[in-house]
Amino acid sequence: MYEPPTPLTPPRMARDLIAAIQRGSEPALRELYRRESRRLFGIARRILGRDDLAAEALQEAFLQVWQNAASFTPERGDAAAWLTGIVRYRALDLRRRHAREMSAEPMPADRLTEPALEDSPEARLVESALRRCLEALEGNQRQSILLAYVEGLSHADIAVRSAAPLGTVKSWVRRGLLSLKACLGA
Amino acid sequence: MIPTEPEELDALAGEYVLGTLDAEAAAEVAAALEANAALRRAVISWEERLHPLADLAPPADPPLDLWDRIAANLPSAGAARQGPALRRALALWRANAIAATAIAASLLAYVLLRPAPSGPPAWVALLHAPTAPAPVWLATAGNGALRLDPIAAYPAPPGRDLELWVIPAGSKVPRPLGLIPAGGRFVGAQPPALGSGAVLAISIEPKGGSPTGLPTGPVVLIGDVRGT
Structure with missing residues (x-):
């Protein structure tokens, strides 16, 4: 029976590439890199503030994707979120390892502005439930969550940045996460 | 916890x-x-x-040569399939970790209590086969050095070398530390990735070590790094 080819939408495409990588296809890995490296490099660079470290994070992440594509299991819905996770965890590890130099370094110009929901007018974030729920949070809770996710700041970093006690920051983050989850209804 | x-x-x-x-x-x-x-x-x-x-986070162009660097460091597709093998070894090793605890405790006591001019090591690991808790090497690290002392004889198979790896905490990517010399005594620089939650592993490799920078042969010994 003939089945017409399904047009590949981007999420489907990433899944197909990952399936090919699981079978050991290096061209599939190169194609995934071609499609995703600008987005992923941007994420790592924002967390690390240095191009050389961001490149190191991306290199480790793609090596991990190559060796460990099998960890993309059916219980995961979103291939892009899986990839983002791999890059963010590598970048966060590097940031923790280089923590001392990072706090001493002047911030690059593009990190002088704190992340704000308005920064990305064309992003998926617009009109999203996540944005609506973030806007409903108390200001300190929202800013802590944005600083942590986007810039990779730890509890301690946020405490320094916002001149608040560590315990207060921890409770901002925790209460913010709880409210977000409740608001998103999942 | x-x-x-x-x-x-x-x-x-x-x-x-x-x-x-x-x-x-x-x-x-x-x-x-x-x-x-x-x-x-x-x-x-x-x-x-x-x-x-x-x-x-605004997208940004990675360095132009980054893909080439990634591709140059990829293990071959065959070696990539060692990934699951390593994970299986790790899972087996966890299952045996409890049995190994008693042996580990007595060796650890020895390491901590023996008089040492440079002070006690910061990290120790006992390397053993994933399927058997009996330790084969004792690894100690501190003051910038990593040492392996043999507990039992474990010669490399003929024409092959044993290579030592560290798998940093939270990572699944082994980093090469060097070849185990004949005789089994290894001294090297303490790798920065060594710490609580890291794992030391030894694989069988071609003479001169893995050509890919990642284990290509079976992982035969493995040990959990613990702080002292």
Whole structure:
């Protein structure tokens, strides 16, 4: 029976590439890199503030994707979120390892502005439930969550940045996460 | 400790995904993911829930030569399939870890109590076969050096070398540390990736060591790095 080819939408495409990588296809890995490296490099660079470290994070992440594509299991819905996770965890590890130099370094110009929901007018974030729920949070809770996710700041970093006690920051983050989850209804 | 109470577990998963945990707590969550399905589901949910925030980082062009660097460091497709083998070895090793505890405790006591001019080591690991708890090497690290002392004879197969690796906490990518000399005594620089939650492993490689920078042969010995 003939089945017409399904047009590949981007999420489907990433899944197909990952399936090919699981079978050991290096061209599939190169194609995934071609499609995703600008987005992923941007994420790592924002967390690390240095191009050389961001490149190191991306290199480790793609090596991990190559060796460990099998960890993309059916219980995961979103291939892009899986990839983002791999890059963010590598970048966060590097940031923790280089923590001392990072706090001493002047911030690059593009990190002088704190992340704000308005920064990305064309992003998926617009009109999203996540944005609506973030806007409903108390200001300190929202800013802590944005600083942590986007810039990779730890509890301690946020405490320094916002001149608040560590315990207060921890409770901002925790209460913010709880409210977000409740608001998103999942 | 990974909490069992669902709300605490979920909050910890959220903080892990957000990135606010310190290195030790993050490594503990990462290490528990494979075995703890509830934690894994909570982490995946948080990754997907927060993922739109990743768009707040403006895309940027990576260095032009980065793909070439990645491609040059890829193990061959055959070696890549060692990944699951290593994970199986790790899973088996965890199952045997309890049996190994008594032996480990007595050796650890020896390491800590023996008089040493440079002070006690900061890290120790006992390397043993994934399927058997009897230790073959004692690894100690501190003051910038990593030493392996043989407990039992374990010669490399003819025409092959034994290569030592560290798998940093929270990572699944082994980093090469060097070849084990005949006689079994190894002294090298203490790798920065060595710390609580890291794993030392020894694989059988072609003479001169793995050509790919990652294990290409079977992982025959493995040991959990513990702080002293």
